[in-house]
Amino acid sequence: MTDGFHDALVTRATEDMPEKFFDRFMFNLHPDGGTAPSVILGAGVYPPRNVVDGFVVLTTESEQRNLRFSTEHAETDGASVGPLTWETVDDNSTWRIQLGKNKTGLELDLLWHARAPYWLGSVDVENTDDNVTSFDHLFQPGRYQGTLTLDGTTTDVSGWYGLRDRSRGVRTMSGGQGLHIWYQAQFPDRTFGFLLVEDRDGGRILLEGAVMHDDGRLDDITDVRHDLVFTAGNDLVSGAVEVVTAAGATYRVDADASAGGGYMAGGGYGGHHGKAKGRDHEEFDAYPLDGTVGPKTLDSALTDRCCEFEWNGQTGYGIFEFALSRSSSYTYRPSLAP
Numbered sequence: 001m002t003d004g005f006h007d008a009l010v011t012r013a014t015e016d017m018p019e020k021f022f023d024r025f026m027f028n029l030h031p032d033g034g035t036a037p038s039v040i041l042g043a044g045v046y047p048p049r050n051v052v053d054g055f056v057v058l059t060t061e062s063e064q065r066n067l068r069f070s071t072e073h074a075e076t077d078g079a080s081v082g083p084l085t086w087e088t089v090d091d092n093s094t095w096r097i098q099l100g101k102n103k104t105g106l107e108l109d110l111l112w113h114a115r116a117p118y119w120l121g122s123v124d125v126e127n128t129d130d131n132v133t134s135f136d137h138l139f140q141p142g143r144y145q146g147t148l149t150l151d152g153t154t155t156d157v158s159g160w161y162g163l164r165d166r167s168r169g170v171r172t173m174s175g176g177q178g179l180h181i182w183y184q185a186q187f188p189d190r191t192f193g194f195l196l197v198e199d200r201d202g203g204r205i206l207l208e209g210a211v212m213h214d215d216g217r218l219d220d221i222t223d224v225r226h227d228l229v230f231t232a233g234n235d236l237v238s239g240a241v242e243v244v245t246a247a248g249a250t251y252r253v254d255a256d257a258s259a260g261g262g263y264m265a266g267g268g269y270g271g272h273h274g275k276a277k278g279r280d281h282e283e284f285d286a287y288p289l290d291g292t293v294g295p296k297t298l299d300s301a302l303t304d305r306c307c308e309f310e311w312n313g314q315t316g317y318g319i320f321e322f323a324l325s326r327s328s329s330y331t332y333r334p335s336l337a338p
Contacts, residue, residue, distance in 0.1 A: 005120050005138050007088040007095075010168065011078040013047035018170050022046050022274055025086070026165045027097060027112060028184075028319050029144060029157065030306045035259035035317075036061045037150055038306035039106065040267065041099065042165075043081050046274040050074055053277075054081045055268050058104050058150075059261030059306065064287040065104040066266030071279050082282060092118055092140070095164065103284040110146035112162055116212035119193055135169025139184065141191035141212055161186045161317050163193070176200065178330045180302070181226070182321035183241065185253055185309040189214050191318070192243055192253055192311075194221045200325055202333040211245055220246040225336035234295040234324045236305055242336050253311045255320050260289040262304040262319070270300030301326055 010023045024044030031037075036059060043054035053070035069082030079086055083100040092114065099108040118140035145158040163184045178200035185192045194209025211219040221243055228239030236257040243251045264270075266287060287293045295301040301323040309316040324332060 005092070005118070005136060005166070007091045007166075009045050009078060011045055011047060011073070017048055019048045020170050020274075021048055022170075023168045024166070024273070027095070027162055028304065028306075029108075029110070029148070029160060029162045030317060030319075031157070031160050032317055035059075035306040035308065037106075037148070038259070038262065039108070039148070040262065040264075040304050040319075041084065041097070041108075042267070043084055043086065044273060045073060045078070047073060049274055049276060051274050051276050052076050052078075052081045053268065053273055054084045055266075056084070056099065056102070056104055056106065057262065057264065057267045057304075058106050059259075059289075060150075061289075063289055064261040064263060064266055065106070066283075066285050066287070067102055067104050068266075068268045068272070068283045070275075070277050070281045072276075075279055082280075103282075105151045107149040108146070110144050110148075110157065112142050112144055112164065114140050114142045116141050116191060116214050117216060117218050119208070119210045119212060119218065121208040135167050137195065137208070138164075138166040139193050139209075140164050141184065141186050141193065163191075163319060177205065177323075178202065178325045179332065180321075180323040181224075181241075182304075182319075183209075184318040185255070185307070185311070185316050185320075186318045187309070187311060187314050187316035192221075192241075192251065194224060194243070196224050196226075200327065200330045202335065211243070211249070211251070219249065222246050227334040227336040227338055228322075228332065230324065230332060231294075233291075233297070234301060234326070236303070236320065236322050239320075240336060240338075251311060253309050253316075255307045255309050257305045257307045257320055259306055261287075262306060262321075263287060263293065263295070263298055263300075264302040264304055264321075265298035265300040269302050270298070272299070295324065296326060 026042035
């Protein structure tokens with residue numbers, strides 16, 4: 001495992017930096033005991049392209065509101081874009097996130113505190129088009145303190161779960177993937193976190209992650225099996241994963257993914273990040289959560305669904321990110337017996 005990841009975003013281009021280099025962070029925020037409102041937001045810098053961009057995906061009980069914004073990197077201070085401002089208060093421990101007034105009706109003033117060590121790995125994948133994907137990938141569970149204001153109503157979010165994700169390098173994964181899972185289930189004393197990618201025949205392309213314990217232990221995940229239920233539109237309804245760790249533990253975790261929303265196309269996923277759009281560019285739209293939009297109809301199938309999890313008689317909450325290939329040659333194959 002790589003170590004020594006520094007939180008500060010890379011903000012200056014160098015001669016040896018690939019044109020597609022990026023440095024991006026993402027946070028999610030969701031209440032304990034419920035799934036709405038669920039918030040996913042993030043920002044990224046692309047120094048060789050002179051671009052910094054960000055997004056907000058807000059899911060309520062009836063709709064998903066999306067805000068995307070970007071500007072020229074040379075015009076920023078490296079700690080803000082659009083209505084979003086961030087600060088590393090303490091490296092790999094505490095972040096401050098503020099979201100000012102914007103078209104989603106959501107405002108935030110938050111401190112995120114880590115509750116366990118981070119997982120950090122290097123993702124290296126050879127793609128079918130001969131491009132190589134190579135980036136550092138960090139994720140870490142935490143809890144919030146602060147306030148969320150939605151449509152004029154302010155809520156104290158102290159104690160709400162949230163996870164941060166960092167990716168830095170060149171991310172050009174394309175072609176050949178069948179199933180993608182990024183799984184973050186937070187329970188009172190531990191978090192199950194992993195990234196799993198399979199090809200269209202069900203073979204494993206990538207697995208990385210750990211059970212991250214609040215007492216400071218990281219137990220690497222060595223195997224994952226799954227039995228997931230999808231709609232005809234490739235939207236996740238429910239499912240189970242079985243996780244095996246290096247310490248010899250086996251966990252079976254069940255997920256209820258029926259809350260809806262979390263479609264990351266709303267945040268610009270699907271090839272729109274890092275594109276030059278001039279100064280102070282902003283886009284807003286909303287998806288009704290009535291079944292008319294979903295993984296098969298949007299620019300990207302990637303979905304970050306806020307879920308309720310069950311393990312060993314305990315209830316947890318978190319994000320189940322998933323995507324199924326939309327290729328007609330692919331059929332989902334469970335690897336875990338019901």
